[in-house]
Amino acid sequence: MSFLLEGIKNITIDQIVMYVVGIILIFLAIKKKLEPSLLLPMGIGAIIVNIPNSGAIGESGAIEWLFSVGIEASEIMPLLLFIGIGSMLDFGPLLSNPKLIFIGSAAQAGIFLVIILATLLGFDIKDAASIGIIGAADGPTSILVSQKLNSNYIGPITVAAYCYMALVPLIQPFVIKLCTTKKERLMKMEYNPRSISKGTKIIFPIAITIVAGLLAPESVSLVGFLMFGNLIRECGVLDSLSKTASDVLTNLVTLLLGITISFTMVADKFVTWQTLMIMGLGLLAFVFDTVGGIFFVKLINLFSKKKINPMVGAAGISAFPMASRIVHQMGIKEDKTNYLLMHAASANIAGQVASAIAGGVILSLFI
């Protein structure tokens, strides 16, 4: 009967640490409701793959198979998730107020600053770029870019990306208050939406796919799948497909993505100092993104007659719709008549597009 003790005999301290990490992720998902659809599968997956002689990994292991087919071979899982995200996005607010599109670019500053910081900390340039992309505030982009760049740290990068996306309501208000004065937060903005024709809404995703594809060919799967999802939504003849993409497909892929990513959370790869550094750098990426967006708006305001509330700059990150809601709530908190939701939503949608393009730009610079 000694075989019953084999598992217990072979267990290592690092594996026990991973059980604790798994339990923490499950706790955050259930008790704190932080990205539960992803953190919970990742948490249980972290425990499964770290059982000594785990049958879920190895040649015939189910989780390893899911990883090699769904992520390693073609990155199909994050891409399928992009179809779902695209089918949920309404580009209307951005199309009616296009000048806010630049906020989306400025709020990606964290990506590029963290790439520099990560190399200063000793990371290899491709790993640094993969860590920087945490600042895209977009889980599927982080997974796709780090996988395409063959990063050694896909696990910690994914955990950081999803944890900080869930923590946006804690991170952003603190940074926004630090970077803005009360007078700036009270700034009101007029909202006169231009009505957008159906033709514009249909041609926009097609045109973006062509433009992004020609400018950064590596981004075409990223941006193309996002826009494909949006085209299904806007075309008006595929309502049931659009509903399936935004509901069933997204849920199904998310369910499998979390447990699949847990393959990269094997103790000997995860329990390292580098993981702690990646968590710190990921947090900095989110902070720099928010700061970048806010200060870009302040810069525009120096030259513009119609002032933009600097808090709207913080909504330029890709975490949708969380970032725009936070900005709106902070506006209301300062003055009950200060409605910023639609402006913030425009910047937030610009951030979604910018983060996907930023991922493609980084891939184009490397591949």
Added chain:
Amino acid sequence: MMKLFIMSFNKDMVMDALNIAWKGFLALFIAMFIIFLLILVLNHAFKPRKKNE
């Protein structure tokens, strides 16, 4: 061990990172500027019909 890792940064790598950072950030702004122009053109070309027309 962590200290050793941090001390191992390579000057060439940092220069590469700086190079990628400015090129990437600029490329992102250029791409978004093109999308901005595209939106202006689309909004101009496909104006919504007024109800009384």
